[in-house]
Amino acid sequence: MKIAKSVNRLGTEAVYNIFAKTKKLIKQGKEIIDLSLGQSDFKSPKHAVDAAVKALNDGYHGYTLPNGIIECREAVSRKIKSLYNANIDPERIIIMPGGKPTMHYAISFFGEPNSEIIYPDPGFPIYQSMINFTGAKAIPYNMTENKDFSIDPDKILTLINEKTRLLILNNPHNPTGGFTEKKVIDKLVNGLKKFPDLAILSDEVYDRLIFDNKKIPTLLNYPELYDRLIILNGWSKTYAMTGWRLGWSVWPEKLIEHVFKFCVNNHSCVNTPAQYGAIAALEGPEDHLDDMMKEFDVRRKLIVSGLRKLKGIECTIPGGSFFVFPNVSNTGMNGEEFTKKCLNEAGVAMIPGTAFGKFAVNNVRLNFATSRENISKAIEKIDKILK
Numbered sequence: 001m002k003i004a005k006s007v008n009r010l011g012t013e014a015v016y017n018i019f020a021k022t023k024k025l026i027k028q029g030k031e032i033i034d035l036s037l038g039q040s041d042f043k044s045p046k047h048a049v050d051a052a053v054k055a056l057n058d059g060y061h062g063y064t065l066p067n068g069i070i071e072c073r074e075a076v077s078r079k080i081k082s083l084y085n086a087n088i089d090p091e092r093i094i095i096m097p098g099g100k101p102t103m104h105y106a107i108s109f110f111g112e113p114n115s116e117i118i119y120p121d122p123g124f125p126i127y128q129s130m131i132n133f134t135g136a137k138a139i140p141y142n143m144t145e146n147k148d149f150s151i152d153p154d155k156i157l158t159l160i161n162e163k164t165r166l167l168i169l170n171n172p173h174n175p176t177g178g179f180t181e182k183k184v185i186d187k188l189v190n191g192l193k194k195f196p197d198l199a200i201l202s203d204e205v206y207d208r209l210i211f212d213n214k215k216i217p218t219l220l221n222y223p224e225l226y227d228r229l230i231i232l233n234g235w236s237k238t239y240a241m242t243g244w245r246l247g248w249s250v251w252p253e254k255l256i257e258h259v260f261k262f263c264v265n266n267h268s269c270v271n272t273p274a275q276y277g278a279i280a281a282l283e284g285p286e287d288h289l290d291d292m293m294k295e296f297d298v299r300r301k302l303i304v305s306g307l308r309k310l311k312g313i314e315c316t317i318p319g320g321s322f323f324v325f326p327n328v329s330n331t332g333m334n335g336e337e338f339t340k341k342c343l344n345e346a347g348v349a350m351i352p353g354t355a356f357g358k359f360a361v362n363n364v365r366l367n368f369a370t371s372r373e374n375i376s377k378a379i380e381k382i383d384k385i386l387k
């Protein structure tokens with residue numbers, strides 16, 4: 001049996017290895033506080049659950065069109081209008097089984113040998129994995145250079161050359177929790193005018209998880225980019241619906257027929273009752289999101305102040321998402337050594353920065369979408385092993 005070389009170029013998400021190791025330790029009777037996974041501990045909104053159950057009971061369980069039911073695409077279009085005052089034709093919206101397929105398809109559209117794709121490092125690991133899979137050259141930009149983990153538009157612009165096909169942006173940013181402000185995005189977009197053939201994938205999956213009353217400078221607010229802009233978003237993070245596998249994406253008109261074919265070739269359509277739940281989530285009350293963000297803000301401050309009290313740890317307060325990305329180098333350990341020690345000796349699971357690329361050797365990612373009690377306990381346990 002001989003498998004294609006491209007398959008060996010696929011990467012993975014280390015979070016799943018740590019998840020498996022954590023589960024094994026728990027099975028052995030160890031008490032583990034798991035701060036590794038990238039999801040909220042909140043429940044999906046009840047009105048979304050009810051709508052999906054009703055859809056099933058009403059017989060909506062067959063195939064739908066590959067780009068999603070029109071009612072769902074219209075609901076996304078209305079939500080974009082109400083949140084960002086941008087007019088997006090539902091025909092340019094594709095409902096996806098999660099945020100990831102948008103990444104997969106967008107990178108596949110532009111990546112091939114002798115082309116280059118620029119992506120954030122540290123960054124969501126699937127960017128680099130998919131770029132390598134296509135045979136394109138993966139060109140990272142370092143997200144650890146600014147203290148607040150915001151992007152540096154000048155540095156990104158210097159990486160673009162005639163081989164560059166796609167630029168990947170992610171704001172707010174996983175794993176750092178960094179948030180890039182509008183004036184910086186303005187500067188980047190202005191610089192991109194010089195490269196009209198370059199496509200942009202803007203991963204905005206954490207767009208509603210931003211603190212301090214700030215709003216995302218969504219790329220949807222730059223209509224001059226619409227003929228080369230792909231937006232990745234979805235229900236996973238905003239509505240605590242990770243396991244539903246629901247995402248939405250916006251594409252340039254000329255790519256729609258290709259995306260449609262990718263959907264047909266891959267997943268046929270998104271789970272039908274889930275799409276009805278998705279509409280209810282978008283159109284229902286948002287108390288759930290408000291409550292979640294109020295609680296995340298408390299937890300964010302709790303974990304940052306706790307980490308800052310620990311010997312040898314520096315921690316920036318995240319502007320968005322539910323991650324902190326402290327630097328642990330002054331403990332005398334790098335991120336990987338620190339992660340191992342925390343799991344084995346303190347019973348706290350987290351992810352080393354190197355799971356997200358090559359630059360964040362001295363960082364670790366902790367998820368604070370867990371109870372205040374878990375956060376406080378985790379800090380106490382780590383404190384003990386650092387003394």
Ligand SMILES: Cc1ncc(COP(=O)(O)O)c(C=O)c1O
Nearest residue numbers: 038098099100124174205234236
């Ligand atoms: C930056 C980023 N993009 C995309 C995704 C994928 O989201 P989904 O679970 O909806 O596929 C994630 C998930 O963690 C993420 O952190």
